[in-house]
Amino acid sequence: MAYSxxxxxxxxxxxxxxxxxxxxxxxxxxxxxAPACGDVMKLQLKINDQGIIEDAKFKTYGCxxxxxxxxxxxxxxxxxxxxxxxxxxxxxxAQELALPPVKIxxxxxxxxxxxxxxxDYKQRxxx
Amino acid sequence: xKLPIYLDYAATTPVDPRxxxxxxxxxxxxxxxxxxxxxxxxxxxxxxxxxxxxxxQIAELVNADPREIVxxxxxxxxxxxxxxxxxxxxxxxxxxxxxxxxxxxxxxxAMRALERxxxxxxxxxxxxxxxxxxxxxxxxxxxxxxxxxIMFVNNEIGVIQDxxxxxxxxxxxxxxxxxxxxxxxxxxxxxxxxxxxxxxxFSGHKTYGPKGIGAxxxxxxxxxxxxxxTHGGGHxxxxxxxxxxxxxxxxxxxxxxxxxxEMHAERERVAVLRDRLLDGIKDIEQVFLNGDAVQRVPGxxxxxxxxxxxxxxxxxxxxxxxxxxxxxxxxxxxxSYVLRALGLxxxxxxxxxxxSIGRYTTEEQIDHTIKIxxxxxxxxxxxxxxxxxxxxxxxxGSVAWVAH
Numbered sequence: 001m002a003y004s005x006x007x008x009x010x011x012x013x014x015x016x017x018x019x020x021x022x023x024x025x026x027x028x029x030x031x032x033x034a035p036a037c038g039d040v041m042k043l044q045l046k047i048n049d050q051g052i053i054e055d056a057k058f059k060t061y062g063c064x065x066x067x068x069x070x071x072x073x074x075x076x077x078x079x080x081x082x083x084x085x086x087x088x089x090x091x092x093x094a095q096e097l098a099l100p101p102v103k104i105x106x107x108x109x110x111x112x113x114x115x116x117x118x119x120d121y122k123q124r125x126x127x
Numbered sequence: 128x129k130l131p132i133y134l135d136y137a138a139t140t141p142v143d144p145r146x147x148x149x150x151x152x153x154x155x156x157x158x159x160x161x162x163x164x165x166x167x168x169x170x171x172x173x174x175x176x177x178x179x180x181x182x183x184q185i186a187e188l189v190n191a192d193p194r195e196i197v198x199x200x201x202x203x204x205x206x207x208x209x210x211x212x213x214x215x216x217x218x219x220x221x222x223x224x225x226x227x228x229x230x231x232x233x234x235x236x237a238m239r240a241l242e243r244x245x246x247x248x249x250x251x252x253x254x255x256x257x258x259x260x261x262x263x264x265x266x267x268x269x270x271x272x273x274x275x276x277i278m279f280v281n282n283e284i285g286v287i288q289d290x291x292x293x294x295x296x297x298x299x300x301x302x303x304x305x306x307x308x309x310x311x312x313x314x315x316x317x318x319x320x321x322x323x324x325x326x327x328x329f330s331g332h333k334t335y336g337p338k339g340i341g342a343x344x345x346x347x348x349x350x351x352x353x354x355x356x357t358h359g360g361g362h363x364x365x366x367x368x369x370x371x372x373x374x375x376x377x378x379x380x381x382x383x384x385x386x387x388x389e390m391h392a393e394r395e396r397v398a399v400l401r402d403r404l405l406d407g408i409k410d411i412e413q414v415f416l417n418g419d420a421v422q423r424v425p426g427x428x429x430x431x432x433x434x435x436x437x438x439x440x441x442x443x444x445x446x447x448x449x450x451x452x453x454x455x456x457x458x459x460x461x462x463s464y465v466l467r468a469l470g471l472x473x474x475x476x477x478x479x480x481x482x483s484i485g486r487y488t489t490e491e492q493i494d495h496t497i498k499i500x501x502x503x504x505x506x507x508x509x510x511x512x513x514x515x516x517x518x519x520x521x522x523x524g525s526v527a528w529v530a531h
Contacts, residue, residue, distance in 0.1 A: 003442075011442060017510050034528035035513060036473040038436055038462075042512035059512040063438035067510065112529075 003064055004098035010068035015075050018057040020044045025124070026054075030116025033109050039066040043113035045077060045085075047121055053077045053085055058113075065103035069093050069110035082118050130446045132492045136485030137282055137310060137427050138450060142378070143335040143486070149381040150337060153177065153374035163371045164362065174373045181380025185329065188383045189308075189317040191344055197363045198376055201341035202309035203233040205328035206276075208343055208367060209305045210237040212353030213274050213326065214246055217303065221271030225249045227259055227278070228468040234276050234307055255470050256419035257286040265296060274303045279311035279327075283450075283465040283481060284418030285427025287315060294323030303351060309333050309341075313386030314394065314424045319344060325351045329383075331375065335486060336382030340375035343367075397484050398425035400493050404482060407497030411504055413517070417466060417479060428482045429466075431475040434514040435507045437462075440480060443503035447496050450481040474513075474523075 003011075019042075020027045026046050033040040039062030046055040056074040060067045072093060077085045093099075093107035133141075142150070152158045153174070163178045165171025179193065186193040199205045214224055226238055228250050238248045249267045254260055259277060268275075275297050280287050290306055297304035304323065309330040311317060319327065324346070331340035345351050345366065359368030405428065408414060413433035432440065437451040462476035471479075482496070508514040516523060 011439070014510060019515060031512065032529045035477075035523065036528070038438075038473075038477050040512050040528070042515075059510055059515060061434065061511045061513045062436050064442045066436075067439055116529075 003068075006072075006097050007064055007068040007099070010071040010097070011064045014058075014067060014071040016055075016057050016071065017059065019059060020046060020055075020057055028117045028121030028124070030113045030118070030120055032112045032116050033062070033066075035061065038062060039106065039109060041066065041070045041109055041113045043070060043073065043110075043117050045082075045117045045121065047082060051082050053080050053082065062106065062109075063103070065097065065099055065106040066109060068097050069099075069106045070113065072096060073110045073114060077114060082121060085114055086118055088114055128491060128495060132447045132496060134482045134484060134488065134492075134496065135448045135450055136488075137285070137333070137481060137483035139332045139338065140335045140485055141487065142332075142337055143382060143385060145385060146336055146378045146381045150374045150378035153377050159373070161373075163373055164360065174371075177377050178371055178373060181376045184380035184384040184387075185342055188312060188387045189319050189327065189329075189344065191319040192347060195319075195344050195347050197343045197345055197366050198371055199341045199343055199367055200339055201332070202231075202307060202328045202330035203341075204367075205330075205341050205343040206231070206233040206305075206307055207237045208353060208356050209326040209328060209345075210234065210274065210276055211241060211356055212366070213303050213305065213351065214241050215244075215354035216352050217273045218246075221269075221273045222246045223249070223269050223272045224274045224276070225251060225264070225267050225272060226276045227251045227253060229253050229257060229281055229283075229465045230276065230278055231282060231307055231309070234278070238276075253468055256422075257281060257284050257417070257465075257469050258419055258422060259288055259293065261289070261292055261296065264293065268296075268300055268302065272300070272302050274305060276305040276307070278307040278309075279317070280308070280314060280424050280427075281418065281465065282310050282427075283463060284429045284469070285310075285423045285483075286418040287311075287422050287424060289422075290324065291322055297325075298323040310424070310427070312383065313390045314426060316390075319346075325349075331379035331382060334382050334386050336379040337375050340372060340379045342379070393486060394425060397488070400484050400488055400490065401425045401428055403490065403493050404428065404484070404497065407493070408500055411501065415475065417469060417471065426484050428484070429479055430482070431466075431471065431479040432504055433475060433478060434511050434517055435478045435504060436511075437477045437479060439507055440478065440503060443507055444480070444499055446499055450483075451479065 028045045031042045042059045058070040060070045090107040090111040161170025161174040163174040182193040305326040313334045327344040329342040332338040415431045417429040466476035
């Protein structure tokens with residue numbers, strides 16, 4: 001399959017790969033997908049007291065599009081408030097990376113990962 | 128070194144230059160272009176002679192009579208002709224057929240087509256090794272079973288079925304035995320005088336011949352009859368009409384001649400390269416060889432790299448041309464049905480790679496492949512949440528995944 005140059009760039013040079021300590025209270029973790037489906041994304045956000053995402057890291061098991069989608073999302077969420085980050089849509093990701101139709105689920109997964117991380121943060125901070 | 132490195136000989140082989148040279152002599156006005164069915168002039172006679180030499184060369188590789196070889200367009204057509212042709216011809220004897228879940232789609236789909244015609248088909252499970260259990264096969268046989276189809280060498284995992292024993296069983300029960308040998312020619316010794324096989328499919332392009340040509344062995348003693356699937360001028364004793372593709376037939380003959388001459392030396396050379404490859408990747412953690420470790424051809428090595436996804440692995444291995452067990456490029460995300468039949472989890476099936484080595488593979492290419500594989504696995508595991516969890520001692524089976 002021919003990928004866009006943006007997908008290949010993110011795949012070859014993924015941004016923000018890694019993990020934060022899970023027990024750090026400023027860290028929110030969202031993990032979505034399933035190994036049986038062929039992709040699992042773990043997105044971690046470092047969120048300050050003002051609700052601003054200071055840093056983000058990811059690890060992804062999945063195809064090139066899944067890796068590129070999660071890599072892109074870590075770039076996009078940095079500096080945003082959690083409310084702003086929650087507005088990122090899978091269509092924005094798919095458009096930016098020019099994902100082919102069979103890979104749209106990768107962008108959906110990346111959107112879900114943001115939502116899951118935010119839900120984790122809200123749950124841990126009691127709202 | 129020229130990149131990418133070709134390690135997909137099980138998908139297709141390049142045409143041997145000696146074969147290409149031969150093929151080109153049967154196309155143009157200066158060459159031997161006549162229709163082998165033309166009986167009234169020299170052009171036809173020369174082509175017919177060339178076809179008969181090729182037929183003998185193919186028969187020789189498998190120790191058969193040239194009159195038992197029927198030319199087709201490839202192993203897919205041979206499988207269709209054998210299975211549908213025999214099932215339909217002998218339908219009054221019974222309408223039950225047996226095959227195996229790990230067969231090539233050309234066999235499985237031909238069987239499905241027969242089911243729509245009212246035949247019943249048993250799709251036998253294989254053992255975790257990929258091999259057929261003879262007792263289970265025996266148990267699946269019914270009084271109305273007319274045909275059993277089992278492949279010689281599996282195209283994905285390279286395991287060799289016990290064709291001799293299965294043949295004895297079929298013969299003792301009066302059941303027609305078809306064998307898809309597309310991956311076996313030039314790789315394993317085939318002796319149709321001793322093997323109790325009634326029908327055997329061959330392919331040109333898996334054995335350094337051209338694409339678009341194949342053959343079907345149809346036993347004469349005891350005689351096996353087939354319902355033709357392609358009707359026309361009655362070529363190939365009525366079993367397969369259509370003008371014979373002289374250039375492709377001659378090329379396949381030459382390819383099979385070379386295979387007979389060189390297969391033992393080639394098998395040894397390929398085995399040395401295979402051992403070198405396995406030795407080079409054995410220190411990577413969580414690597415599993417798929418299929419029986421002993422009863423296999425050296426050319427096909429299928430391994431799963433746990434916690435790494437197949438398609439991204441293929442991307443990381445862009446400098447080597449290999450196949451993945453993950454059909455992730457389709458919307459269905461369905462892993463290989465062959466690997467699933469061995470009982471592999473979806474994850475392991477998704478993370479499998481088939482390396483297939485052949486005539487032009489070099490030691491240098493294998494060494495470079497080992498290095499590329501190490502780098503790719505290292506990079507992807509550093510990125511893999513599953514690998515991280517495995518390293519942290521998390522049981523992945525106990526995780527509540529959010530499936531999508």
